[in-house]
Amino acid sequence: MKNPSLVLFTKRLLDLMFYIGILLTLSIPLLFRWAGRFLDIFQRYYLQQTILYMLSGVFCLLIVWELRRMFSTVLADDAFVAENAHSLKRMGKYSFFTALLSLIRIFYAPTPATMVIILVFTIAGLFCIVLCQVFEKAIQYKEENDLTI
Numbered sequence: 001m002k003n004p005s006l007v008l009f010t011k012r013l014l015d016l017m018f019y020i021g022i023l024l025t026l027s028i029p030l031l032f033r034w035a036g037r038f039l040d041i042f043q044r045y046y047l048q049q050t051i052l053y054m055l056s057g058v059f060c061l062l063i064v065w066e067l068r069r070m071f072s073t074v075l076a077d078d079a080f081v082a083e084n085a086h087s088l089k090r091m092g093k094y095s096f097f098t099a100l101l102s103l104i105r106i107f108y109a110p111t112p113a114t115m116v117i118i119l120v121f122t123i124a125g126l127f128c129i130v131l132c133q134v135f136e137k138a139i140q141y142k143e144e145n146d147l148t149i
Contacts (some may be wrong), residue, residue, distance in 0.1 A: 011071045018064045025057030045108040052108070056101045059094045066091045080138045088132035095125030 032050050036043035066087040073079050099121035102114050 007071070007074055011068070011075065014064055014068050014071060018061065018068060021057065021061050021064060025054055025061060028054050028057065041109050048108050049105070052101050052105045056098050059098045059101070062094045063091050063098075066094075080135065080142045082136075082139055085132050085135040085139060088128045088135060092125045092128030092132065095121045095128060099125065 029050050032042050032046055032053070036046055042049060070079070070084050070087050073081055073084055099118045102117045102121065106114055106118075
């Protein structure tokens with residue numbers, strides 16, 4: 001591993017994001033209740049938005065969870081393993097689900113930011129699926145190389 005301090009920093013950052021994400025996702029009902037006092041859209045569509053944002057939060061937490069799992073293999077200096085390819089595939093699916101939830105959210109609160117979120121998570125999903133295929137090919141090469149004397 002060439003830069004262990006950067007990898008460790010990133011791992012700790014992902015850990016922090018994961019635990020803060022749990023707190024934020026769980027606090028969405030309270031935050032939206034409070035925001036409803038100032039913004040009519042949160043009051044009018046409280047239940048729908050709460051459900052959509054909480055589900056999006058869960059999918060984002062699952063993405064960070066998978067990244068954390070992948071980093072454990074990076075720290076062990078064995079990143080090209082089948083489980084990382086599976087993690088990338090799952091992250092792609094979670095990204096597409098998040099984009100879909102944001103697409104549904106447009107009907108309740110159409111904003112430019114929602115369009116950006118849809119675009120970002122769609123691209124992230126595509127990127128993860130392609131990267132999964134790259135990982136699968138790299139794993140195949142690695143296994144063939146390990147068998148070569």
